[in-house]
Amino acid sequence: MKILRNKAYARAGFLGNPSDGYHGKTISFxxxxFSAEVVLYEWDSVEIVLAEQDRARFRSVRDLANDVKLHGYYGGIRLVKATIKRFVEYCRERDIELHDQNFSIRYSSDIPRQVGLAGSSSIIVATLRCLMEFYDVKIPLQAQPTFVLTVEQEELGISAGLQDRVIQVYEGLVYMDFNQSAENLSDGFKTYKYEHLNPDQLPNIYVAYHDGLSEPTEVYHNDIRGRVLRGEQIVVDAMNRFAEIAEEGREALVTIDFDLLSDLINENFDLRQSISKLPNWQVEMIQVARACGVSAKFAGSGGAIVGTYQNEKMLEKLRDRMASIGVKTILPKIKSS
Incomplete structure (x- = not known):
């Protein structure tokens, strides 16, 4: 029996987010x-196996309430089901004949949940890779991020931008230009300009996340989207500046200007704070990190931060101070060894 295994990794928004949903520009790595892994193998029926994260049994009603508070109502099963449905429709619309062999599919993930490291989209990307391999269907690389986004937006009603899906499909370090002038079509899907950058040109990078507190991405994005659609000038101007920050950050990486890069990271968060009322525990992560001398901004919707540090002494101080508020600090692995 042939067993297919595919992974998709967590990601960190380095600069420009959250402008990706508003024709902006971003850099992500x-x-x-951390990763989500999907395993698929031939079976006598189509079966989606419950994962550990899809809890249906609890020690008490208080345990249930705490789980919902931390992780919301939704597990990964809906992501897998929606991806399969969309994949079948994609093939039907293009007269691609699928063989009749059924499969069992399951997922697992060690990506910290709902802290802004793109755990949900990683399950969809890994599922899509398994489906393409199982049925020998090749969706163009550039079209895959938009395919994944349609699964989330149109099938599940999740508010999101393309950034997470682009970096999880392309991997490495990527500069993305979502301006309408960069718009194109690939296999019927709207695409933009995606450019791989050299991870070797990055300075010392850390990622820190709080695994005891979390907030669904929708809580942040839905509010901002409404304000943009209403034309609230301060938010519209902020989105334009986020895009400029990413563009300037790309140049700083190319010219190895780490001081400018650090300033841009800090500005990215300060600008975000100026247009949002952020939870105190998320702001505290930034404040504690910056007190150690590092730069800091959100890696996504909140709950995880990313920034640069100068030396090992600064990193150790950061780890100690962050641990004192329940936050874990890691050095991200960006390149395959």
Whole structure:
């Protein structure tokens, strides 16, 4: 029996987020320290196996309430089901004949949940890779991020931008230009300009996350989207500046200007704070990190931060101070060894 295994990794938004959902520009990198893995093998029926994260049994009602508070109502099963449905429709629309062999599919993930490291989209990307391999269907690389986004937006009603899906499909370190002038079509899907950058040109990078507190991505994005659609000038101007920050950050990476890069990282968060009321525990992560001398911004919707540090002494101080507030600090693995 042939067993297919595919992974998709966590990611960190380095600069420009959250402008990706508003025709902005971003830089992101993959975090290979964490991943979602999907396993698929031939079976006599189509079976989606419950994962550990899809809890249906609890020690008490208080345990249930705490789990919902931390992780929301939704597990990964809906992501797998929605991806399969969309994949079948994709093939039907293009007259691609699928063989009749059924399969069992399961997922597992060690990506910290709902802290802004793109755990949900990683399950969809890994599922899509298994389906393409099982049925020998090749969706163009550039079209895959938009395919994944349609699964989330149109099938599940999740508010999101393309950034996470692009970096999880392309991997490494990627600069993304979502301006309408960069818009194109690939296999019927809207695409933009995606450019691989050299991870060797990055300075010392850390990622820190709080695994005891979390907040669904929708809590942040839905509020911002409504304000943009209403034309609230301060938010519209902020989105334009986020895009400029990413563009300037790309140049700073190319010219190895780490001081400018650090300033841009800090500005990215300060700008975000200026247009949002952020939870105190998320702001505290930034404040504690910056007190150690490092730069710091959100890696996604909140709950995880990313930044640069100068030396090992600064890193050790950061680890100690972050641990004192329940936050773990890691050095992201961006390149495959």
């Amino acid at each position: 993959i975090v290979q320290n």
